Amino acid sequence: MTLPEFPNFKEIDLSFKGVIRDHLSAYPLEASEYTFTNLFAFRDAYNFKVSLYKDILMVLKDMEPVSLFCPVGGSGIFNALAEGFTYLRHVTGEPHFERIPESFVKAHLTDNARFILQEERDHFDYIYDARELRELKGRKFHDKKNKANKFRSSYQYEYAALTPDLIGECLEFEHYWCEVRDCGKYPGLEKERCAILKMLRNFNSLDMKGGLIRVDGKVAALTLGEKILPDTMVIHIEKANSDIPGLYQVINQEFLIHEAADCRFVNREQDLGIEGLRNSKMSYNPVKFVRKYKVRQRGEG
Structure with a gap:
């Protein structure tokens, strides 16, 4: 049109x-x-x-x-x-x-x-070396690698690429995540929730990739992203059950291994001036910023 x-x-x-x-x-x-x-x-x-x-x-x-x-x-x-x-x-x-x-x-x-x-x-925007985040090698990723290894040794989990038949499970997980975080009280989380629902409900029509992790048969983590440049995957959404240690590190790693193996860089978007989010993004060792x-x-x- x-x-x-x-x-x-x-x-x-x-x-x-x-x-x-x-x-x-x-x-x-x-x-x-x-x-x-x-x-x-x-x-x-x-x-x-x-x-x-x-x-x-x-x-x-x-x-x-x-x-x-x-x-x-x-x-x-x-x-x-x-x-x-x-x-x-x-x-x-x-x-x-x-x-x-x-x-x-x-x-x-x-x-x-x-x-x-x-x-x-x-x-x-925070830009990372995709290979570094797939492998988590070296001293600067020691803490991330330990958390991921602890999760893998403590939980039976399953990674799956997002397909249309899994959207219902993801919507249930998003509802759960927002109930726990009380999204309705926070304008930023409420805006993000609305965006996630649009992405999931229109997944077939959007040029996206997604990945999820099930723990004990239920979705416990979800990532949505797409290529913004031929060598760069942008991560729009990354959610995980924060009561499960190491899950954020593992969904990040698994998604990049399975859905972004051909990418050189990962764009994990901005921190919006939120101190905790800034600290988290810096902890993954960005190689540059999109100013x-x-x-x-x-x-x-």
């Missing part, structure tokens, strides 16, 4: 998958936001909408603070930025683009006096 012409926007639905995916494939961005799955799954949480400025994909976050994400396309990027700022000035008092990955900044915005760039540290920026026009905001 054809996207509306900028400045008209429509909510993202599955009928837009082909055209959005084609843009993201032709002009790939390394940040975790830029997959159809992510935009579709979080569309309600952030009121994502899309349009085309000429042949450039424009993504609107239509909730306060209203913003545009990185324009996705080839020629005409500066015109798209200019038109985007004009649009934003009519709908918000703080016109800005956000989640702009470093590759786009280097290609288009470095040393450009018209724009002010601000790092968004809470949204940096992201907020962009304003000079003289505004």
Whole structure:
């Protein structure tokens, strides 16, 4: 289906998958936001909408603070930025683009006096060596390897690649996980829950891979991811029963062994400024970050 012409926007639905995916494939961005799955799954949480400025994909976050994400396309990027700022000035008092990955900044915005760039540290993606996480070798992974080994020696478990007939079990596990964590009390967990449900209920229509672990015959861990670049798997969701020590380490390792054997890197997304999440992501020894920026026009905001 054809996207509306900028400045008209429509909510993202599955009928837009082909055209959005084609843009993201032709002009790939390394940040975790830029997959159809992510935009579709979080569309309600952030009121994502899309349009085309000429042949450039424009993504609107239509909730306060209203913003545009990185324009996705080839020629005409500066015109798209200019038109985007004009649009934003009519709908918000703080016109800005956000989640702009470093590759786009280097290609288009470095040393450009018209724009002010601000790092968004809470949204940096963590990038890992996939082989290291599959093998967990060496002193820097000693603690992770010990936890995984302890789990394997203590529990009988089964890993399975996610297939449509297993969706029901995964939905039950997600319900259980959210009951334990009381997701309804925490806006961030509630947004994530809604996204997971969309991913699972539309698994057949999305370009995803999934994996689960059963312990005592019940799903106890679940991972959902997809290739964002030819050599990079992005992990959208990773859930495990936290009462079972070592399970998080094992679902991470098993998923990469079985579903990402051909990947060189793993993108485990951002920490959102949550201290515990930041510590956890750092403990897996990232090899680099996908830096992201907020962009304003000079003289505004």
